[in-house]
Amino acid sequence: MEILLGVLAVLLFVFVVIWVVRALGRTEEPGPSPRAWESRDPTGSVVVLDMVPEDPEHDSVRRLVEEVGRRALLSEPELDEVEVRDRDGRVLGTVRPPPPLPAELSLPPDLHEPHTRPSRVPDPVPHQTPADRPGAGRRPPAPPDDEPLESVHRLFSEQFDLAADIRSRLRDPDDPVETIRAILDAGGYTPEVSGDLLRLEHVAIIVLPDLWQNADDALARGFLRIQRAQVERGVIVHLGWMNPEALRRREVAAPNVRHVGPEAIQRMADAVASGADPISFAIGPAVVR
Numbered sequence: 001m002e003i004l005l006g007v008l009a010v011l012l013f014v015f016v017v018i019w020v021v022r023a024l025g026r027t028e029e030p031g032p033s034p035r036a037w038e039s040r041d042p043t044g045s046v047v048v049l050d051m052v053p054e055d056p057e058h059d060s061v062r063r064l065v066e067e068v069g070r071r072a073l074l075s076e077p078e079l080d081e082v083e084v085r086d087r088d089g090r091v092l093g094t095v096r097p098p099p100p101l102p103a104e105l106s107l108p109p110d111l112h113e114p115h116t117r118p119s120r121v122p123d124p125v126p127h128q129t130p131a132d133r134p135g136a137g138r139r140p141p142a143p144p145d146d147e148p149l150e151s152v153h154r155l156f157s158e159q160f161d162l163a164a165d166i167r168s169r170l171r172d173p174d175d176p177v178e179t180i181r182a183i184l185d186a187g188g189y190t191p192e193v194s195g196d197l198l199r200l201e202h203v204a205i206i207v208l209p210d211l212w213q214n215a216d217d218a219l220a221r222g223f224l225r226i227q228r229a230q231v232e233r234g235v236i237v238h239l240g241w242m243n244p245e246a247l248r249r250r251e252v253a254a255p256n257v258r259h260v261g262p263e264a265i266q267r268m269a270d271a272v273a274s275g276a277d278p279i280s281f282a283i284g285p286a287v288v289r
């Protein structure tokens with residue numbers, strides 16, 4: 001019996017040693033290396049968008065033209081106008097800077113407030129003070145009980161101009177993640193959705209709600225989730241206001257993760273409606289040159 005127990009102990013020891021050696025020798029397949037987003041800021045008087053739309057007059061094209069034109073004018077304020085073209089050289093539109101404000105602003109007469117009389121001599125003409133006017137001091141009538149005040153809730157997807165093809169793919173029109181998923185789906189992608197994260201082959205998109213507190217913690221958690229997704233690049237879509245300086249510092253430290261606001265959702269939807277790649281327009285208008 002003792003010999004049998006000894007043999008079993010030796011076999012168990014050998015099995016454990018083999019398992020440990022195999023576990024140490026087993027290496028996990030490394031994920032893709034982080035890759036910085038390409039900076040293609042529009043410059044010059046002629047900007048070429050990475051798209052060839054069927055209808056240059058469509059609202060989606062007009063919004064993209066207006067945005068890329070404004071960005072070019074901001075980068076070079078001395079420009080008088082910016083001409084926007086598609087990849088085939090077709091002119092999509094021309095964007096000009098807004099007219100300057102007048103040197104002197106005049107108020108309409110009904111907005112001028114009365115001033116104190118320069119003379120201290122009593123005015124013989126009687127005037128009504130605000131307290132003497134009819135109805136002064138009365139409260140406005142309350143609404144009837146049968147007409148309660150109701151707040152109007154707009155579905156999240158209703159806040160954007162989405163093409164019919166995108167709306168037909170929506171499963172929950174009030175879900176921000178689902179709205180982005182439908183846009184990507186209409187653009188030819190099939191993202192994996194896990195909570196507030198959408199994962200493609202090389203890109204992950206995470207959606208942060210409108211946060212009034214702990215915004216830095218939420219950004220840090222979003223960044224870590226993108227890192228764990230093992231993708232080359234990431235996009236954090238924040239639905240509320242974020243400190244631009246804090247976002248710039250984060251992007252300098254990790255150029256493979258960019259931060260965009262809710263306007264990026266409309267821009268990606270416009271890219272799909274214009275026949276362009278929504279991922280290329282995620283962080284800004286995709287510029288060829």
